[in-house]
Amino acid sequence: MLLIPCPICGIRPEAEFTYAGEAHIARPAEPASLDDHAWGEFLYARTNPKGDHAERWRHTHGCGRFFNAVRNTHTDRFITSYLAGTARPHGTPSAASPDAPAMRNDTEQWGQA
Amino acid sequence: MPDTLTPDRLQPRDALPILFELPYDARPLVVPGRLLLHPAPDLARLVLRGDASALGVAFSLELPTQPCRAVEANGRSALWLGPDEWLLLASPGTLVPTVSVPGAAVVDAGHRQVGLILEGPSAPDVLAAGCPLDLHPTAFPVGMCTRTVFGKAEIVLWRQDNARFHVEVWRSFAAYVHGLLERAAPL
Numbered sequence: 261m262l263l264i265p266c267p268i269c270g271i272r273p274e275a276e277f278t279y280a281g282e283a284h285i286a287r288p289a290e291p292a293s294l295d296d297h298a299w300g301e302f303l304y305a306r307t308n309p310k311g312d313h314a315e316r317w318r319h320t321h322g323c324g325r326f327f328n329a330v331r332n333t334h335t336d337r338f339i340t341s342y343l344a345g346t347a348r349p350h351g352t353p354s355a356a357s358p359d360a361p362a363m364r365n366d367t368e369q370w371g372q373a
Numbered sequence: 374m375p376d377t378l379t380p381d382r383l384q385p386r387d388a389l390p391i392l393f394e395l396p397y398d399a400r401p402l403v404v405p406g407r408l409l410l411h412p413a414p415d416l417a418r419l420v421l422r423g424d425a426s427a428l429g430v431a432f433s434l435e436l437p438t439q440p441c442r443a444v445e446a447n448g449r450s451a452l453w454l455g456p457d458e459w460l461l462l463a464s465p466g467t468l469v470p471t472v473s474v475p476g477a478a479v480v481d482a483g484h485r486q487v488g489l490i491l492e493g494p495s496a497p498d499v500l501a502a503g504c505p506l507d508l509h510p511t512a513f514p515v516g517m518c519t520r521t522v523f524g525k526a527e528i529v530l531w532r533q534d535n536a537r538f539h540v541e542v543w544r545s546f547a548a549y550v551h552g553l554l555e556r557a558a559p560l
Contacts, residue, residue, distance in 0.1 A: 273505035
């Protein structure tokens with residue numbers, strides 16, 4: 261089973277999580293001022309990379325919180341995870357890089373699982 | 374035609390009998406020397422949301438702020454469920470806040486879920502039949518608690534001792550969880 265690092269609870273099994281789409285998509289401050297194309301871009305256009313992808317997850321059957329994670333869509337490995345509302349950490353590659361390193365499986369980094 | 378609508382016929386016990394009965398065959402399951410599976414005693418349950426220190430004062434109990442940890446004091450147990458969320462367990466009728474806590478939510482979940490106790494050296498293995506967590510004592514030590522899944526049901530799992538687990542499960546899932554634990558029990 262895929263193991264997912266919750267920034268609050270530590271490394272936990274995939275069955276406890278719900279995927280919630282791409283992260284860091286800000287809702288326009290004034291939607292009424294947008295034309296249809298721009299609104300459509302906000303609603304539907306996603307980066308859909310083959311490689312590292314910042315995405316939202318919810319630890320539904322755990323702490324219940326949303327958080328962000330960077331996952332490689334090619335290898336399905338998680339690079340890092342961080343609290344919702346915080347910026348994507350520096351140093352996480354944003355371009356596609358299929359050979360991303362494996363998630364570090366140490367409890368020091370993620371806390372006691 | 375019998376009169377079923379006079380007020381004295383609508384006492385809670387008659388109107389909602391399901392709330393006062395365990396939703397499954399609750400006979401203890403005993404595998405000598407290896408496993409004892411039995412229902413937890415009747416408990417009062419509150420779900421708290423809000424500020425840890427203020428809620429702790431109201432319930433005379435220091436709520437755990439470390440993720441996935443439970444504390445016990447004064448006959449009450451507080452289980453960490455989320456960064457601002459706790460499950461409080463105690464004997465029925467004893468969970469009354471001493472002061473009001475503005476901005477907090479206190480929800481009585483006493484009849485929403487039931488408790489199951491698993492004891493014995495086989496308890497972690499039996500739980501592992503449906504729970505994907507690592508239940509080795511180094512990964513899931515005594516005092517750790519968490520929401521997780523058991524088969525297709527959500528449970529709250531709390532390790533009270535190396536060989537003793539408390540499982541909280543929503544009552545409509547209790548028969549399912551109990552049945553799956555029975556099937557996983559060693560012969």
